[in-house]
Amino acid sequence: MLxxxxxxxxATAAAAPPHAPLRDAAACGALAPGASAAAEAAIAxxxxxxxxxxxxxxxxxxxxxxxxxxxxxxxxxxxxxxDPERLGFDCSGLVRHAYARAAGSDILNGTASTQYYTxxxxxxFTAAQGLAPLLPGDLLAWGRSDDLHHIAIYLxxxxxxxxxxxxxxxxxxxxxxxxxxxxxxRVNTGAVTGNIHRTWGSGVWTKQAPSLAPAAxxxxxxxxxxxxxxxxxxxxxxxxxxxxxxGPTCPTTRPG
Numbered sequence: 001m002l003x004x005x006x007x008x009x010x011a012t013a014a015a016a017p018p019h020a021p022l023r024d025a026a027a028c029g030a031l032a033p034g035a036s037a038a039a040e041a042a043i044a045x046x047x048x049x050x051x052x053x054x055x056x057x058x059x060x061x062x063x064x065x066x067x068x069x070x071x072x073x074x075x076x077x078x079x080x081x082x083d084p085e086r087l088g089f090d091c092s093g094l095v096r097h098a099y100a101r102a103a104g105s106d107i108l109n110g111t112a113s114t115q116y117y118t119x120x121x122x123x124x125f126t127a128a129q130g131l132a133p134l135l136p137g138d139l140l141a142w143g144r145s146d147d148l149h150h151i152a153i154y155l156x157x158x159x160x161x162x163x164x165x166x167x168x169x170x171x172x173x174x175x176x177x178x179x180x181x182x183x184x185x186r187v188n189t190g191a192v193t194g195n196i197h198r199t200w201g202s203g204v205w206t207k208q209a210p211s212l213a214p215a216a217x218x219x220x221x222x223x224x225x226x227x228x229x230x231x232x233x234x235x236x237x238x239x240x241x242x243x244x245x246x247g248p249t250c251p252t253t254r255p256g
Contacts, residue, residue, distance in 0.1 A: 035135050043136055046170070050172065054087070057166070061090060066101075088170070092151055094163040094170065116139065122187065138154040141182045142179070159174060
C-alpha cells in the first residue's frame with residue numbers, strides 16, 4: 001500500500017498534458033506598453049484559448065468562419081495522429097481567430113504567408129531589427145520569403161503566444177530569433193486607404209526591398225516577311241482574334 005501511495009504522485013505528473021494551460025495563462029497578455037486597442041483585443045482572444053487549454057491541431061481554425069475546428073493528420077508528423085479528434089488551431093488559424101475577434105471581421109484568413117503579406121500591413125520589420133521596434137500584437141513569422149511556415153503573436157518582453165505543433169496545447173513561449181526567423185508585421189485593423197497592391201495566384205510573394213536597377217532595354221526582333229511566315233516557329237504562332245482586312249490570312253488551325 002505504501003508503495004502505491006508513493007507511486008501515485010509520479011503517475012499523476014506523468015499524465016499531465018505538456019505545456020499546462022494554467023501555467024502559460026498566468027503569463028499570457030500584453031507584456032509591454034504601446035499596443036493599440038485592437039492588438040490588445042487580439043492578444044486577449046488568443047490568451048483566452050491558452051487559458052482554456054485548447055490544442056494545436058494541424059489545419060485547425062480554417063473553417064468557413066474563424067474559430068476552432070477539428071484538425072487533420074499531417075503525413076509528415078506522427079504526433080498529429082490525434083489531431084482529427086481535437087478541436088483547436090494551427091498557427092495561422094489562431095492568428096486568424098484572434099484578429100477576427102479584435103476587428104469584428106475575418107481580416108486575416110489564410111496561411112502564415114498570406115497573413116504576413118497582408119495588404120493591411122501598417123509596418124514591417126526585418127529579422128535583423130530584432131525585437132526592439134516591436135509592439136504587443138505584432139505578428140512574428142518564420143521561414144523563407146516564398147514559404148513562411150509559422151506565425152505567432154508577440155506579447156512583449158521577449159514572449160509570444162503561439163499554436164506551435166501537434167501534441168501540444170496553445171502556449172506562451174520565448175521568441176525564437178535564431179534559425180529561420182524572418183521578421184514581423186504590424187496589422188492595421190481599420191479601414192485601408194490609398195493604393196492597395198494585391199497579388200493573385202499561388203507562390204507569389206512581395207520582395208523584401210525594391211529593385212533600383214534601371215530596366216534593361218532589348219531591341220524588338222525583326223518582323224517576319226509575312227504574318228504567316230514559314231520561318232515563324234510553331235511556339236510563336238498564335239491564331240488571330242479577328243480576320244485582317246488586308247494581307248495574308250493565317251490558318252484557323254495550327255499547322256502540323
